[in-house]
Amino acid sequence: MTDSATLLIDGHWQSAPARFDVLDPASLEVIGTAADADAAQARAALDAAAAAFRGWADTDPETRGDHLRAAATEIRARRAELAALLSTENGKPLAEAAGELGSAARMLDWAAEEGRRAYGRVTPSTAAGPGLVLRSPVGPVLAITPWNFPASMLIRKVGLALAAGCPVIAKPAEQTPLIATALLGILQETGLPAGVLQSLTTARPAELTDALLADRRLRKLSFTGSTEVGLGLLRRTENTLRRMSLELGGHSPAIVFPDADLEAAAAGVVAAKFFNAGQSCIAVNRLYVHESVRDELLALIGKKTAALRVGRGDTGNTDIGPLIDEAGFAKVRRQVTDAVASGATVLTGGEPAETGLRGHFFTPTVLADVTPEMLISREETFGPVLAVSTFSTEDEVIELANATEYGLAAYVFGTELRRIWRVLGRLEFGVFGVNDPAPVRPELPFGGQKNSGQEREGGSEGIEAYTETKAVALRF
Numbered sequence: 001m002t003d004s005a006t007l008l009i010d011g012h013w014q015s016a017p018a019r020f021d022v023l024d025p026a027s028l029e030v031i032g033t034a035a036d037a038d039a040a041q042a043r044a045a046l047d048a049a050a051a052a053f054r055g056w057a058d059t060d061p062e063t064r065g066d067h068l069r070a071a072a073t074e075i076r077a078r079r080a081e082l083a084a085l086l087s088t089e090n091g092k093p094l095a096e097a098a099g100e101l102g103s104a105a106r107m108l109d110w111a112a113e114e115g116r117r118a119y120g121r122v123t124p125s126t127a128a129g130p131g132l133v134l135r136s137p138v139g140p141v142l143a144i145t146p147w148n149f150p151a152s153m154l155i156r157k158v159g160l161a162l163a164a165g166c167p168v169i170a171k172p173a174e175q176t177p178l179i180a181t182a183l184l185g186i187l188q189e190t191g192l193p194a195g196v197l198q199s200l201t202t203a204r205p206a207e208l209t210d211a212l213l214a215d216r217r218l219r220k221l222s223f224t225g226s227t228e229v230g231l232g233l234l235r236r237t238e239n240t241l242r243r244m245s246l247e248l249g250g251h252s253p254a255i256v257f258p259d260a261d262l263e264a265a266a267a268g269v270v271a272a273k274f275f276n277a278g279q280s281c282i283a284v285n286r287l288y289v290h291e292s293v294r295d296e297l298l299a300l301i302g303k304k305t306a307a308l309r310v311g312r313g314d315t316g317n318t319d320i321g322p323l324i325d326e327a328g329f330a331k332v333r334r335q336v337t338d339a340v341a342s343g344a345t346v347l348t349g350g351e352p353a354e355t356g357l358r359g360h361f362f363t364p365t366v367l368a369d370v371t372p373e374m375l376i377s378r379e380e381t382f383g384p385v386l387a388v389s390t391f392s393t394e395d396e397v398i399e400l401a402n403a404t405e406y407g408l409a410a411y412v413f414g415t416e417l418r419r420i421w422r423v424l425g426r427l428e429f430g431v432f433g434v435n436d437p438a439p440v441r442p443e444l445p446f447g448g449q450k451n452s453g454q455e456r457e458g459g460s461e462g463i464e465a466y467t468e469t470k471a472v473a474l475r476f
Contacts, residue, residue: 004033006181006201007041010048011194013185016041020203022178025091025322026312026359032089034177034201039211042169045198049140049167050217052195057137057165065112067190068159072108074186075101086151086179087314091321091359092276094314097151103440104155104183107458110442111156114463115163120470132472137165138243139219141466142212144205144233145180146224147173147324148279148382154180156446156457157222157245158187162196164466166220169198171208175324177201209233216240220466223247224281227406227451245455245465247447249380250281250408253401255391255423256297257414258290264435265413266300269386272411272437274308274364277320278384279328281452282409282431282440285381286370288397291390298388301366302347305386308364310353320384322359329360332383335376336365339387344376345369349385372403380406394419402428407449409439430456 007014018036023029056064075082083097090097123131143157150173161168172180184199202208212218213236220243223230227248234244254272256265273284289297313321323329329352336350349365362384370377370387377387391397401410410429414420420434430448433439440446445459455465 004035006034006177006199007037008184008188008197008199009041009045010198011188014041020174022089022175024088024359025175025324026357028358032178034174034181036204037200037202037208038204039207042200042208042211043215045169045200046140046212046215046217048195049169049198052167052193053137053139055193056167056196059165061115061118061163064163064165065115067187067192068108068112068163070190071187072105072112074189075105075108075183078186082151082179082182084314085182087321089176089178090147090150090313091324092313093318093321094316096276097313100149100152103152103442107152107156107442108159110458111159111163111463114160114460115165117460118164118463118467129474129476131474134470134472135464135467136470138466138468139166140217141166141168141220141222142171142209142218143168144171144209144221144223144225145173147175148276148281150176150179151183153224154183156462157224158184158197160457160462161220161222161466164463166466167196167198169200169212171200171202171205174201174203174205210236213237213240218242221245222457222465230453231451243455243465245447245457246453247281247457248408248451248453249406250283250448250452251285251380251404251406252282252409252411252429253286253288254284254411255397255401255413256287256289256293257412257416257419258292259415260293260413261415261435262293262297262300266297266304268411268413268433268435268437269301270304270308272433273386274305274320274384277323277362279324279382281380283382284411285387286377286401287386287388288391288400289388291392294390298347298366298368301386305364305366306348310361310363311355312357320361320364322357322361323383326360328382329362331379332362332381332385335379335381336367336385338375339367339370342371342374343369344374344387372400378404394423398423398426405451408452409433409448411437411439
């Protein structure tokens with residue numbers, strides 16, 4: 001594979017007549033090129049996936065798992081090298097990049113084992129005879145992955161699909177095709193049969209997805225990205241019903257009750273907010289603090305936030321890297337400007353960061369006295385800005401937290417078990433961190449409610465999303 005030969009079709013790495021540049025978001029310098037696949041190459045990838053389906057579905061789960069375990073071992077062996085590439089291409093700090101790759105390896109290990117546990121069941125016999133419930137691979141899968149976690153989100157989808165017996169066509173984000181190509185190359189090097197794994201890098205994703213969604217042989221779409229794009233994909237399925245896993249936007253609340261360990265809560269909120277410069281669908285967007293502990297908690301959060309270091313992610317001494325592009329930077333500035341004009345108080349930050357680099361850096365920011373009508377209360381931020389409001393009662397904060405079209409993640413900090421259990425039942429979200437700023441684990445299902453998505457990835461539920469259910473009535 002050479003530079004720009006980033007298309008994997010029917011077991012071979014290829015280039016394309018058109019190419020596009022890949023930029024370092026810190027410096028805006030070109031760090032590589034990728035092949036710009038077209039609709040014809042997308043159809044060729046689906047041809048290969050469809051041809052490989054039956055053979056891969058009939059391959060025993062242990063053998064499928066061997067490929068995934070081998071790839072996990074290689075990712076761990078090359079972790080430092082891959083982390084440097086991920087940090088340069090995405091902008092996140094090296095430590096975060098290394099952590100993401102560790103998560104990707106763990107996800108492959110989990111998927112390898114889940115392939116052996118895609119169980120059906122036997123129902124009790126009736127007068128006619130027993131019944132069976134079988135699970136079988138759904139068929140060729142299109143996996144569209146995001147730029148903010150281009151390693152772990154890619155591997156989570158690809159690993160579970162391959163473990164279930166489904167060939168995969170991966171479509172990495174155009175901002176981060178290089179780390180995706182490196183990881184898919186590791187998987188392909190384990191000896192996967194031709195056609196089982198495909199990769200299409202492109203700067204014109206709509207053209208490719210339209211070509212694939214128009215073909216009934218594509219049996220499953222797994223997408224992580226914005227709610228707007230996800231809903232658009234739903235509308236573009238035309239006359240073919242297919243399985244769709246959608247992991248979309250979030251607007252995560254964090255609730256700090258008066259009995260919380262405030263030092264731990266402050267550290268947790270800062271970690272859950274500013275990880276990956278806030279460019280995460282499960283990042284804390286709205287912090288609701290009980291009025292009795294507001295001042296003490298904000299002092300702790302303000303101090304921790306002000307200490308975060310902004311700069312190039314690949315330097316090794318950075319906490320906050322650049323935003324991915326000008327559009328993301330402009331959205332953050334717009335939300336901060338609107339909030340301040342509407343009465344919010346800047347506790348720390350509030351301005352672009354001066355780094356001497358051309359990339360789009362924003363100072364980690366905490367805004368107090370945020371009210372529901374402000375843009376930042378209604379829109380997902382996807383940047384390093386924390387919006388803080390206070391509450392008086394449990395009923396009040398539940399209503400505020402649920403007042404959004406999104407329902408992906410929520411965080412609760414407190415020690416009173418009865419209240420925590422009660423609140424978990426009332427909050428309309430799919431993922432919860434209870435005194436935990438990192439609620440994503442391979443063993444847990446990941447996904448949201450409302451306009452944050454459908455189906456789940458991870459956990460025992462994850463592999464079910466790549467299988468079909470067959471009911472069998474037996475009569476002897």
